Amino acid sequence: MSIVKEIQQSVKESLASLFNQPFTEKDFQVNQIKQEFEGDYTVVMFSLIKTLKLSPDFLGNQLGEHLIKNYPQLFSGYHIIKGFLNLTVADAYWFALLQKNYNDVCFGKKVMNGKKVMVEYSSPNTNKPLHLGHLRNNFLGWSVAEILKANGYEVIKSCIVNDRGIHICKSMIAWQLFANGATPQTTNTKGDHFVGEYYVKFNDEYKLQVEALIGKGVNKEEAEKEAPIMKAAKEMLLDWEAGKPEIIELWKTMNSWVYAGFDITYKRIGSDFDVTYYESNTYLLGKRTVEEGLAKGIFNKEEDNSVWIDLTNDGLDKKIVQRKDGTSVYITQDIGLAQDKYNEYKIDQSIYVIGDEQNYHMKVLKLIAEKLGLPNAANIFHLSYGMVELPTGKMKSREGTVVDADDMVDEMLATAQKHTEELGKVKDFTAEELKELYDTIGLGAMKFYLLRVDPKKKMVFNPEESIDFHGFTGPFVQYTHARIKSILRKLGGTRQEKLQAGTLLPLEKDVIVTIEQFSSVLEKAAAEHNPSEIANFVFNLAKIFNSFYTEHSIANAETAEKKQLRLQLATMTANVLKSGMQLLGIKVPERM
RNA sequence: GGUCCGGUAGCUCAGUUGGAUAGAGCAUCAGCCUUCUAAGCUGAGGGUCAUUGGUUCGAAUCCAAUCCGGAUCACCA
Numbered sequence: 001m002s003i004v005k006e007i008q009q010s011v012k013e014s015l016a017s018l019f020n021q022p023f024t025e026k027d028f029q030v031n032q033i034k035q036e037f038e039g040d041y042t043v044v045m046f047s048l049i050k051t052l053k054l055s056p057d058f059l060g061n062q063l064g065e066h067l068i069k070n071y072p073q074l075f076s077g078y079h080i081i082k083g084f085l086n087l088t089v090a091d092a093y094w095f096a097l098l099q100k101n102y103n104d105v106c107f108g109k110k111v112m113n114g115k116k117v118m119v120e121y122s123s124p125n126t127n128k129p130l131h132l133g134h135l136r137n138n139f140l141g142w143s144v145a146e147i148l149k150a151n152g153y154e155v156i157k158s159c160i161v162n163d164r165g166i167h168i169c170k171s172m173i174a175w176q177l178f179a180n181g182a183t184p185q186t187t188n189t190k191g192d193h194f195v196g197e198y199y200v201k202f203n204d205e206y207k208l209q210v211e212a213l214i215g216k217g218v219n220k221e222e223a224e225k226e227a228p229i230m231k232a233a234k235e236m237l238l239d240w241e242a243g244k245p246e247i248i249e250l251w252k253t254m255n256s257w258v259y260a261g262f263d264i265t266y267k268r269i270g271s272d273f274d275v276t277y278y279e280s281n282t283y284l285l286g287k288r289t290v291e292e293g294l295a296k297g298i299f300n301k302e303e304d305n306s307v308w309i310d311l312t313n314d315g316l317d318k319k320i321v322q323r324k325d326g327t328s329v330y331i332t333q334d335i336g337l338a339q340d341k342y343n344e345y346k347i348d349q350s351i352y353v354i355g356d357e358q359n360y361h362m363k364v365l366k367l368i369a370e371k372l373g374l375p376n377a378a379n380i381f382h383l384s385y386g387m388v389e390l391p392t393g394k395m396k397s398r399e400g401t402v403v404d405a406d407d408m409v410d411e412m413l414a415t416a417q418k419h420t421e422e423l424g425k426v427k428d429f430t431a432e433e434l435k436e437l438y439d440t441i442g443l444g445a446m447k448f449y450l451l452r453v454d455p456k457k458k459m460v461f462n463p464e465e466s467i468d469f470h471g472f473t474g475p476f477v478q479y480t481h482a483r484i485k486s487i488l489r490k491l492g493g494t495r496q497e498k499l500q501a502g503t504l505l506p507l508e509k510d511v512i513v514t515i516e517q518f519s520s521v522l523e524k525a526a527a528e529h530n531p532s533e534i535a536n537f538v539f540n541l542a543k544i545f546n547s548f549y550t551e552h553s554i555a556n557a558e559t560a561e562k563k564q565l566r567l568q569l570a571t572m573t574a575n576v577l578k579s580g581m582q583l584l585g586i587k588v589p590e591r592m
Numbered sequence: 593g594g595u596c597c598g599g600u601a602g603c604u605c606a607g608u609u610g611g612a613u614a615g616a617g618c619a620u621c622a623g624c625c626u627u628c629u630a631a632g633c634u635g636a637g638g639g640u641c642a643u644u645g646g647u648u649c650g651a652a653u654c655c656a657a658u659c660c661g662g663a664u665c666a667c668c669a
Contacts, residue, residue: 026609034612044611046649083649084612125669167669279669306667315595316665323667330669359596360664386597387663394662425629441631452617453605456597458662460604469631471617472605479631487628536606539616550624550633570628592631 002520003089004030007041010074014066019052027051032513038079039086040513046083060085091504094512098565099499102572105579108518113152118341119145119383121353122271125162126258127171128196130265130405131395132461133355133388136450138271139585140385141353143451143531146583151526156345159273160337163255164280165330169236171195172250173229174202184257190406192261195254200397205229234325241327268409269443270585277340279333286336287328289372290321298371309368319364334365335372342376349379351529356384356456383529386458388450403463408446412467416442419469426591437589441475444586448474451584452535472539474586477577480542481588484574487554491567499565507548511569514541518576522583531584538580545573 001009008025015023029044043063049056060080067075067087077088101107121141124130130138145155175198184194206229213223224230239247266272290307293299299307299321307322321332341350352362362382369377387394388403395402416438420426426437449467453459469475504512518537525533554570557563578588 029609029611031611036613042612046611050649082612127669162669165669304667317594320667325667327667329667355663356597357663358669361669363596384597389662391603419631423629423631425631457605458598462604465603465618468618471631473617473631475631476617479629483629483632490628532606536616543616546632547634549628550630553628555628591629 003093003516004041004520006074007043007087010067010071011043011063014063014070015048018062018066023048033086037081037086038088039077040089040509041087043085043087044083045085049083056080056083089513091502091509094504094509094516095499095502095565097516098512098568098572102568103575105575107515107572107576108522108579109150110152110522112154114154115152115348116154116156116345117148117349117351118156118158118345118347119148119351119353120158120160120341121145122159122266122273123162123354124159124262125167126195126255127167127199128397129190129192129261132403132405132408133395135269135405135408135446136385136388136455136459137353137355138266138269139447139450140383140455140531142271142585143534143583144351144353144383144529146585147522147525147529147531147534150522150579150583153526156274156347157272158275158277158341160277160279160282162279164240164251164278164283164333166233166237167199168251168255169233169240170202171199172247172254173233173236174198174205175254176250177201177205177229184260190261190264191257191259192265193404193406194261195258202229202233203398237327238325265405265409269405275344277337279337282336282340283328283333284336285339286332286334287322289335289339290328290332293321293372296372298368309371311364311367314367316360316364316367319368321368331361331365331368335368335374338365338369338376338380339374342374347376347379349381350376351381351383353383353385356386356458358382359384383455385455388459388461391460391462391464403461409443412442412446413438414442415466415469416445416475419475420592437592440587440589441469441478441592444474444478444581444588445469446474447584447586448477448535451531452539454532455530474581475592477538477542477581478586478588479592480545481574481577481581482590482592483549484545484570484577485590487570488567488574491555493567493571499568500561502561502565505552507544507551508565508569510544511541511548511573514544515572515576518580525583534580534583538577538584541573541580542577545570 007030011028011030012023012025028048031042031044033039033042045056045059049059052059057080063085064078064080068078072090074090074093075087076090079086119141122134122138124134141157145157149155178201179198184191187194206227209227209229210223213226214220218226236247240251290299294301294307299309301307304324305326306320306324308318308320310318312318319331320329321335322328338350341347354362359382362384366377366380369380389395390401392401420437420441426434429437445467452472521533521537525531552566554563554566557566581588
């Protein structure tokens, strides 16, 4: 049980016995005490004062005395300031906690709870390479999956590849028109970038054709429909859904190029999936479901043969689920996918890590699933995250301001190398060890940077300033870990020695008090699907440890007893930093 | 226009069942390496918590109105 829960429990029991009436946790608050005041945790008594009609001093003294007398293993003192009862937790409590857990690498994690959750993330389109926004998605999805695992859930990581649709046909058409048979091999280009170039070419050509038509007096709307290259793409989509062999052949070839490119990127950034779904499969079940929905009267067919659902009674609009030419749209495949996921895994919750620009889409999807009576409709959860923007605004491919994922990783690794070489602390490393270290630090900096912000909020990335290696960053936490490891190596590790419960110095206590909160932080991070809780926590712990480290020597501690205490403190800090960072997908080095 | 989200230090961000004098990092300034890794530590300056009103012992936090920014409402995905 966490210390906060222990305090709540003890206060509840004390109030009941003192005033002979029942109280709950809601009648008072237990908060950590601010630095300026003496003590560790405070009981906020204002509402108790009101209901009991007692003075703060009287209530505080009654409660304080009772707590000290009846829970001596928990409390060693109290102060009353206004309506706050400030409690000092007994050093013996912290000693016991440290003694019991300092070597437990699973500290804070929960046992399996029997619940199964799927986390879908990444979900790339096969017409262009990944950019900085995708990185936020990948890191977020991966981390949330790990956080849920640490809280006892069985987690299945999934990925839906948006491998069909008009956007794919666009890059295919452009390749046919402009490539002259070029391939990633002949041009020595990474497959996803290669295909992405043709998607850009399509858009350029389309724009030219539309402008040309407008120049001939065609109105804009008509011109956009009649541009030959767009018509060709639409025809190709029809041919694709009809299974025309040469189209399927080209589609497979171009997708295989993209997958080869993605694989390289995923491997570098450490994204992995237990199952990969393809829209080219899931849309079929979606189409069948549309037929069933039509039969049930949930969807309706217009005169032009397009199929719609009317959600105006639910405060939303009408939504198309199938085009007039019979081909399926984005949401059609999602209707199929939701069922595929449940049928295969019988999951208790289905989490979709998708940008907040699709809030409306996901709301519609969930509503449609409910109306269709799909078994897991209620368990669909959209983990919506904000866009990554530049100081100048949104990233725009047309203006060339998109920050490419591969470029970003390259740059981070180069920066890690530069800093490491400047500091010159690992000159004895082999080439292989150095490469691994640059990976650890460079990716660590990038992941931490993207995960330290609340996922719900949009965030600004300034390429000019680049990603820092000091302060609230991944390398800061990694460095703290490396320093501890260095001490443990030099002092030969920590002995399993029983400590006499003595007195803790303030900085020693700060460290253990912070460590104790790890488990609660894990719970909160899982409940809110929010890795930034973990990032904030590990940074805070590292910072507090660094203060302690600067002020007190471990190797030359005042007594042998103190030395052991501090070794255990350091060991436990390293363990918790490592497991916290692991939940963010970040490795911690032994040396750096 | 409808719906949703946001506005906290020069910049990037923390800060919810309403609690004490609103916190970090970066940047700026002043200190700290003959002692366990200075990618570190200590300190200083920096705030109309968008604005106004309300609710109460107490509001960055809850309510209302206003201002500003963004997303979305496609036979794109």
